[in-house]
Amino acid sequence: MTDTIEAPRDPHRILTEAWEKGRLGHAILLYGPASSSLENVAFALASQILGVDGVPTKHPDCSVVRPVNKMRQIGVDAMRRLVRTVSHSANQGGRKVGIVLDADRMNLQASNAFLKTLEEPPSDTTLFLLSTRPNDLLDTIRSRCMSFKISGDSVAIEGPEWESWSRDFEEWLSRIEVPPANQKDVAETVMRLYGLVQRFQECLSALSARRLEAAVADFPEDVEDEEKVAIEAGIERGARQDLLAGIEAVLRDWVVSRTAEGNAMADRARKLVLAVEETEGTSGLLALNFNGVAAVEQLMIRVLRIWSRQ
Template sequence: MPPATPTWPESLQGTAAVSVIERAISRRRLSHSLLITGDEYETLVAVAHAIADRLLYPADATPPKRFHPDEHPDAFSLRPAGKMRQIKAGKSADDTGSMREFIRKIAVSASVGDHKVGLVHEADRMNTTTANIFLKTLEEPPANTTLLVLTTRPYALLPTIRSRCLNFRFPSAEVGYLPDGWTAWISDYQAWLGRLSAGITDRGAVADAIFSAYGLTARFGVILDAATSEAWKAQKGSLPADIGDDERVAIETGLANGLRLKLFAGIEHATRDFALENISTGDESFRRSFTQAIEKLEKSVGLLRVNLNAQAALESFLLASMRLWAARK
């Protein structure tokens, strides 16, 4: 059975960005380099696969055999590798999984059709050396080649890379994923905020708040581990057959990182909803506490990006929240 044709995410079909890209492809006038950004990486991959499929299989052509973009002989992917999840420059063009090897591959003439596609996954994981090597290719792209640069953090790229790509930002295609136990966790977190904001007047209440914070932290770890295991089990079966061990480790690590960022985003939304409900009653002290809490949460998320343990980051945030909400009056 031939592979299913990659399609645009349902929520994006008919949008201005998709219409512009479809029209440019049909007229063979699509830019040689596209920067594909958004908050949901899964959406970006789906978009990139849809674009690649349309470039590799023009509407007026009848291919003898159809390949998914991950398997197509004229489509090449570069991903972060290893636990540090870096896109390495490589010592030579034969260094597997490196930028130099990727550039060598896309420089060769197409073998099946007349067009090639190069996908750079999580481009923000390039270091300066790798980015500068890639920049030279953007400045002088191979003929009949389209480069698709994917990232949820476009401003982590060199400005010169961003300026040489046509930028498309795509909203999330689906409602956020809710792991088992997460709804109850959010409810308990907001109830904890309610007890803090009502005031802690004795040692017993302080001890209860501290134990609750540690309980929330422990449950968070269990939820995150279970969600990561479930998501990886679902994804690893769909990975390309020729993917290396280092790339596989990087994808699994990236999946875990993406999930924990989603959960921290859920904590931010829950904090906002709690504060807004009380601000609407006219208590302006909630506005101050909310602002300070979000600043602390953003700092904690920033530490996640430099590999701080997620539970340690959450614990730090919750203990800071105790001081912020309990001392608001």
């Protein structure tokens, strides 16, 4: 007799079935690496709950809270407005939905205001919290939510700039793996490093501009200036995270392409792990509003040190 292992079930499907059976909790925490994937699941479920086709955020009984201004914070006033809205009867006599985008951006006052709502949830209301950094939420909030991890699909990076940058990054990796023959080689390697940093910013600007242009059509009609600034900052943040994931992919592909080179593979694999850890650390810094140029420059210098170390 052969044992069979069941594949893990899709969280979206689990939540859909729970809704259909009337067992969906009042507070759902969706977390994972990609904000777009979290939003897709939350909006799809909200549409089912409200019985609408298309974008649920235009429904009068769907309330959305998102970070505002360049600091991308969710303040207590915005949270209190959400609490008041979901505490009232539904406009259309059915259910109500509240969605908190980037919930980890709630400040302490906003978190406490939301916690009170979780402790005494309003009737006929489903609340969704979306976060790429769930550990930044208060433990007391997480413990009162049904939590589901949503895997992020790999995102294609649009535009020719990234293709060119990736090729030059691979060439630079090949260069730094070989000890420099003289001071001229050292200087050229460092100059190429700073050139890659500058061009990374150019890739980021171009990618952000394309995505912003595509997103403008979907901006809420009543979006305020501070919310618009935060949405734009969020788009740039997402583009930067995708580019960092792209760096990881280039590193892995570069190592794998050299698997036939014998004993050097083990050393490359070790260095790859260190470089990926540095990339993930940079991603964490940028999530905390760390200066983007400085963070990428620091990453490239550390990659240089890792790969040039014998």
